[in-house]
Amino acid sequence: MKKIKEVTTQSFAGKRAILVCFKEKSLRETEENVKELELLTLTLRLKIIKKFIFPLNTIHPSTFIGKGKVTVLKEFIEKEKIFVMIFEKDLTPIQQRNLEEILKVRVIDRTGLILHIFGEHAKSKEGKIQVELAHLSYLLPRLTGYGISLSRLGGGLGTRGPGEMKLEVYRRRIKERIHKLKQKIKEIEKHRELIRSSRRRKNFPFVSLLGYTNVGKSSLLNKMSSAKLYVADKLFSTLDPATRAVYLGDDKICLVSDTVGLLQNIPHHLIEAFKSTLEETTYADLILCVYDASSSNLEKQKATVLEVLEILGIENKPCLTVFNKIDLLSPEEINILKGKYPEGIFVSAITGEGIEELKNSIKEILYGVEVKP
Numbered sequence: 212m213k214k215i216k217e218v219t220t221q222s223f224a225g226k227r228a229i230l231v232c233f234k235e236k237s238l239r240e241t242e243e244n245v246k247e248l249e250l251l252t253l254t255l256r257l258k259i260i261k262k263f264i265f266p267l268n269t270i271h272p273s274t275f276i277g278k279g280k281v282t283v284l285k286e287f288i289e290k291e292k293i294f295v296m297i298f299e300k301d302l303t304p305i306q307q308r309n310l311e312e313i314l315k316v317r318v319i320d321r322t323g324l325i326l327h328i329f330g331e332h333a334k335s336k337e338g339k340i341q342v343e344l345a346h347l348s349y350l351l352p353r354l355t356g357y358g359i360s361l362s363r364l365g366g367g368l369g370t371r372g373p374g375e376m377k378l379e380v381y382r383r384r385i386k387e388r389i390h391k392l393k394q395k396i397k398e399i400e401k402h403r404e405l406i407r408s409s410r411r412r413k414n415f416p417f418v419s420l421l422g423y424t425n426v427g428k429s430s431l432l433n434k435m436s437s438a439k440l441y442v443a444d445k446l447f448s449t450l451d452p453a454t455r456a457v458y459l460g461d462d463k464i465c466l467v468s469d470t471v472g473l474l475q476n477i478p479h480h481l482i483e484a485f486k487s488t489l490e491e492t493t494y495a496d497l498i499l500c501v502y503d504a505s506s507s508n509l510e511k512q513k514a515t516v517l518e519v520l521e522i523l524g525i526e527n528k529p530c531l532t533v534f535n536k537i538d539l540l541s542p543e544e545i546n547i548l549k550g551k552y553p554e555g556i557f558v559s560a561i562t563g564e565g566i567e568e569l570k571n572s573i574k575e576i577l578y579g580v581e582v583k584p
């Protein structure tokens with residue numbers, strides 16, 4: 212079986228794309244969803260030609276959207292020579308195949324888009340294994356009946372017009388590869404347990420960063436530890452977890468670990484593939500729930516973090532609520548947020564404002580050292 216990196220990664224840079232989004236109950240929710248899909252798309256360096264926003268009254272089993280909307284899209288795609296259509300909702304394999312056959316373009320749904328971004332950003336061996344597992348789990352049910360479009364889906368997986376026998380071969384090989392990858396992840400988990408045992412022997416308390424993608428977790432860890440982790444103003448720039456020592460003052464040290472960024476409505480198999488990374492959080496003595504204070508979707512961020520904490524069964528662990536990026540806010544806006552979230556610690560990973568207060572709060576929780584204001 213070819214590596215997923217070989218069969219799914221292709222350059223989207225500069226390719227012409229359209230976004231297909233849907234109206235939600237509120238205008239704000241609609242705008243947030245459109246903005247998020249736009250940011251995800253731009254992360255792959257696609258050129259967005261137009262954003263379609265449709266009402267969603269009925270979901271059609273064969274194409275998700277009705278015949279009239281499909282016709283509108285087809286006419287625009289042909290006129291503007293569109294390369295790919297990015298779909299805000301997740302599609303069934305049949306819906307994706309039917310839309311591709313009707314529109315004659317590549318169709319990528321929300322999960323597929325996230326997986327392509329993961330494929331670009333995974334750097335470590337562990338990250339690549341987790342991305343490959345997630346991508347193959349997504350790809351497997353999409354093989355049946357794809358015919359010619361199979362090669363388009365995989366960016367080079369197989370030959371044109373595979374018959375049922377070839378599809379069975381692909382299916383079997385993918386299942387075998389998934390089994391091998393799961394075994395490799397088990398080995399990674401054993402290695403992680405050895406690292407955790409070493410930490411326990413050295414008696415270093417462990418802190419985990421958790422938050423929505425692009426809230427500045429890596430920047431925050433860099434500021435706290437003087438590390439030089441890769442930082443980029445784009446979604447999912449961190450897929451490979453990093454742990455750094457942070458000096459808290461008074462001869463107190465803790466270890467702080469970054470995690471993969473979260474996203475609302477994370478598909479189950481993505482959580483499953485990255486569980487070995489996220490499970491590091493379950494062993495933390497303290498969780499820093501990090502939010503982008505400058506974002507308009509704070510409530511969505513908080514709901515997503517709470518959902519993942521509940522999935523991991525750690526919602527009762529000690530947590531600190533950290534609002535990052537206050538350098539992007541006015542003093543008045545910061546005061547409003549402080550009034551709304553009195554439990555929060557407000558910091559800027561860029562200017563360093565609030566970092567000492569954050570370290571003091573961590574020290575107080577981990578070591579019981581009360582820090583005088």
